[in-house]
Amino acid sequence: MLKHEHVISKMSGQELVRLAQAMKVPLTQRTMSKEELADRLTDEVLHFEKLGKYSLPTKIADPAIEIRKLRKDFGDTVAVRNLNLKVRPGEIVGLVGPNGAGKTTTLRVLTGIIRATSGSVSVNGYNMAENPTEAKERIGYIPERPTCYPNLRVSEYLSFVAKVYDVPQYRAVLRTSEYSEMFQLRRFMDSYIGTLSKGNLQRALLVGIFMRPEPYVLALDEPIYGLDPRGAWSLKGHLRDLRDSGSAILISTHILEVAEALCDRFVIMNEADVVGRGTIEEFRKDLSVSSLEEAFLELTGGIPEE
Ligand SMILES: Nc1ncnc2c1ncn2[C@@H]1O[C@H](COP(=O)(O)OP(=O)(O)OP(=O)(O)O)[C@@H](O)[C@H]1O
Numbered sequence: 306m307l308k309h310e311h312v313i314s315k316m317s318g319q320e321l322v323r324l325a326q327a328m329k330v331p332l333t334q335r336t337m338s339k340e341e342l343a344d345r346l347t348d349e350v351l352h353f354e355k356l357g358k359y360s361l362p363t364k365i366a367d368p369a370i371e372i373r374k375l376r377k378d379f380g381d382t383v384a385v386r387n388l389n390l391k392v393r394p395g396e397i398v399g400l401v402g403p404n405g406a407g408k409t410t411t412l413r414v415l416t417g418i419i420r421a422t423s424g425s426v427s428v429n430g431y432n433m434a435e436n437p438t439e440a441k442e443r444i445g446y447i448p449e450r451p452t453c454y455p456n457l458r459v460s461e462y463l464s465f466v467a468k469v470y471d472v473p474q475y476r477a478v479l480r481t482s483e484y485s486e487m488f489q490l491r492r493f494m495d496s497y498i499g500t501l502s503k504g505n506l507q508r509a510l511l512v513g514i515f516m517r518p519e520p521y522v523l524a525l526d527e528p529i530y531g532l533d534p535r536g537a538w539s540l541k542g543h544l545r546d547l548r549d550s551g552s553a554i555l556i557s558t559h560i561l562e563v564a565e566a567l568c569d570r571f572v573i574m575n576e577a578d579v580v581g582r583g584t585i586e587e588f589r590k591d592l593s594v595s596s597l598e599e600a601f602l603e604l605t606g607g608i609p610e611e
C-alpha cells in the first residue's frame with residue numbers, strides 16, 4: 306500500500322468527504338479548501354494508525370502454501386495425480402501446463418472450493434480440511450471464469466468485502482481509492498457488477514482482494530488473460546511489489562511470456578502429473594533449452610519438428 310498522504314492527495318472531493326465520514330471528522334468549516342481538508346485527514350489517519358488498534362499480523366507462515374500428495378479424481382478422470390508444491394513468502398510460483406493438465410483443479414482444491422480425493426493442502430499453516438475458516442481467511446483467489454454478485458454496484462461489493470474481513474472503514478476508503486486508480490476502475494464504481502466487461506469484472510475482483518491487509522497468499526488462475534495491456538502491466542507491477550514485501554503468490558497460466566517475466570520458479574504439469582520444476586536457469590542447464598517455452602514443449606510432448 307502507498308503512503309497515506311500520497312493516496313489522500315490524489316482523492317476526489319467526494320472521496321475526501323467519504324473518508325472524513327469514516328473517521329467521524331466533522332466538516333463544519335464550509336470554507337475549507339480541498340488541500341486543507343486533505344492535510345487534516347492525513348493527520349487524522351496518522352493519528353488513527355498510531356493508536357495501533359487495528360494493527361494486523363504482518364507475517365504469514367512459511368511455507369504459506371503447502372500441497373502434499375494431492376490427488377483429485379472426477380469419476381474415472383484423474384485431474385491431479387500426486388502433486389507436492391510449496392510457495393514461500395516472497396516468491397511467485399508459476400503453475401504451467403497445457404489445457405486439461407490439472408492447474409485449475411489444483412487451485413480449486415487449494416482454495417477449498419472442491420475437496421481433495423486424497424492428500425492435503427494448507428494455507429498460512431492451516432489445513433484446509435481441518436481449519437477451513439482460518440485457511441480461507443488469508444487466501445485471495447481469482448477464478449478462471451470470474452463471477453460475482455451481479456446486482457451489487459462495484460462500490461457496494463468493495464464495502465461488503467471490507468466488512469467481511471473487518472477492515473476499518475477509513476482504511477477501506479483509502480484502499481478503494483488507491484486500487485481503483487491502479488486498476489483504472491474509478492469510472493465503474495457506480496456500475497452494477499452484472500454490466501461489467503470480463504476484464505473489468507476481473508479488475509473489480511482484484512481490487513476486492515486488495516481491500517484486505519498485506520501480506521497476501523494469492524491463488525490466481527490465468528489472472529492476466531482477460532486484461533488489456535494497461536491492466537496487465539498494472540497487475541504485473543503490483544504482484545512484483547507484493548512479492549517483494551512478503552506475499553506468497555501462486556499463478557496458473559499458459560501464457561509463457563507472462564510466466565517467464567513474473568515468476569521466480571515453475572511447476573510444469575501435464576495430464577495430471579508434475580513433469581518438471583525449477584527456475585529458468587535450471588531448465589536451461591538441465592534440458593539445454595533457451596526459454597520457458599522450449600522447456601514447456603520439451604516436457605509436455607516434445608518440441609515439434611519444423
Ligand atoms: N468438475 C469436473 N468434472 C469432471 N471433470 C473435470 C471437472 N473439472 C475438471 N475436470 C477434468 O480434469 C482435468 C483437468 O482440468 P483443469 O480444468 O484442472 O485443467 P487446466 O490445467 O486448468 O486446463 P486449462 O489450461 O484448459 O484451463 C480435465 O481433464 C478436465 O476435463
Ligand SMILES: [Mg+2]
Nearest residue numbers: 408409410449
Ligand atoms: Mg484452467
